Amino acid sequence: xxxxxxxxxxxxxxxxLLALRPAAAQTAPAPVPPSPQAPGFYRFRLGEITVVMIHDxxxxxxxxxxxxxxxxxxxxxQAALEAxxxxxxxxxxxYIVTFLETPRGVVAFDAGTxxxxxxxxxxxxxxxxxxxxxxxxxxxxxxxSHFHGDHITGLTTADNRPFYPNxxxxxxxxxxxxxxxxxxxxxxxQFQRGNFANTARRFGPLRARLRMFEDGQEIAPGIxxxxxxxxxxxxxxxxxxxxxxxxxxxxxxxGRPELFLRHPGWHSVFDFDPVMAEQSRRRLFGRIAAERARxxxxxxxxxxxxxxxxxxxxxxxxxxxxxxxx
Ligand SMILES: [Zn+2]
Numbered sequence: 001x002x003x004x005x006x007x008x009x010x011x012x013x014x015x016x017l018l019a020l021r022p023a024a025a026q027t028a029p030a031p032v033p034p035s036p037q038a039p040g041f042y043r044f045r046l047g048e049i050t051v052v053m054i055h056d057x058x059x060x061x062x063x064x065x066x067x068x069x070x071x072x073x074x075x076x077x078q079a080a081l082e083a084x085x086x087x088x089x090x091x092x093x094x095y096i097v098t099f100l101e102t103p104r105g106v107v108a109f110d111a112g113t114x115x116x117x118x119x120x121x122x123x124x125x126x127x128x129x130x131x132x133x134x135x136x137x138x139x140x141x142x143x144x145s146h147f148h149g150d151h152i153t154g155l156t157t158a159d160n161r162p163f164y165p166n167x168x169x170x171x172x173x174x175x176x177x178x179x180x181x182x183x184x185x186x187x188x189x190q191f192q193r194g195n196f197a198n199t200a201r202r203f204g205p206l207r208a209r210l211r212m213f214e215d216g217q218e219i220a221p222g223i224x225x226x227x228x229x230x231x232x233x234x235x236x237x238x239x240x241x242x243x244x245x246x247x248x249x250x251x252x253x254x255g256r257p258e259l260f261l262r263h264p265g266w267h268s269v270f271d272f273d274p275v276m277a278e279q280s281r282r283r284l285f286g287r288i289a290a291e292r293a294r295x296x297x298x299x300x301x302x303x304x305x306x307x308x309x310x311x312x313x314x315x316x317x318x319x320x321x322x323x324x325x326x
Contacts, residue, residue, distance in 0.1 A: 033121030040128035042303035044324040047243025053303040056095035056112045057122040064091035071267045084258035096304040098296045105140030109249045112154030139164040144171045145251030146232040147179045155202045173212035175234025228253045230277025248295040257317035
């Protein structure tokens with residue numbers, strides 16, 4: 001152990017050496033995904049309905065200092081992670097799906113990563129949904145924020161049958177227009193081009209229950225779309241209101257809050273159009289902060305719900321306490 005620490009110390013003291021060997025930063029052993037943790041779900045009251053956050057697993061990013069934030073040097077990312085007491089290697093990227101229990105059935109915001117379909121550590125939604133007492137057949141509506149694989153793969157099973165057999169699937173019209181048209185592939189970032197095939201595959205068995213919505217449209221009573229483009233061409237957040245209370249479902253308008261909310265001007269490698277994404281992020285989280293409203297995100301640490309405070313040029317995520325928990 002002492003030798004290991006000395007070796008690490010020597011490496012830190014010799015950044016030039018590291019620069020000559022860029023692969024060295026990625027040789028940290030990849031952690032084994034943890035075994036599923038109980039309970040994996042978190043319920044709270046919102047007016048007359050109940051919100052259920054479902055843990056869908058996580059993956060690790062081996063070297064978050066390189067390539068994750070595209071417009072900052074590694075030193076700035078390292079400082080932000082250290083300030084937030086986060087590791088600078090093997091940073092967790094969590095997945096959380098927000099559900100609503102309403103008098104008209106269960107509503108889901110995105111579908112999850114799909115059991116056994118994405119890398120190890122993901123795909124925990126089916127077991128945590130069952131633990132929360134919700135059956136896939138109880139879900140009557142899925143509001144899709146955008147078509148990245150970690151949000152739509154769970155629409156169907158590994159053999160491409162609908163996972164939620166009774167759900168209508170509502171998608172942003174702008175998102176559908178982009179990813180359903182193969183001709184747009186040449187105008188999409190290289191690493192996002194797999195979305196075209198995955199869109200065709202996942203929505204194929206769901207065409208009969210697919211419907212489109214536009215910015216500002218009320219998708220179901222008390223649920224309204226908020227266009228927040230940039231992360232993808234048609235990315236949407238959602239506004240939920242019930243009994244005088246409100247919740248913003250922010251999806252991927254911001255990734256990890258310790259990076260992209262604390263510094264909303266930081267651009268993520270996952271953003272299709274980073275400048276547009278920044279504009280959407282500032283607008284959406286500025287509104288949530290001004291209204292002191294509750295929010296729920298997809299990639300914050302579980303349970304991923306709380307409030308947003310302004311701090312300097314950016315924002316601070318304030319996790320919710322036990323108020324309203326049922
Ligand atoms: Zn995502």
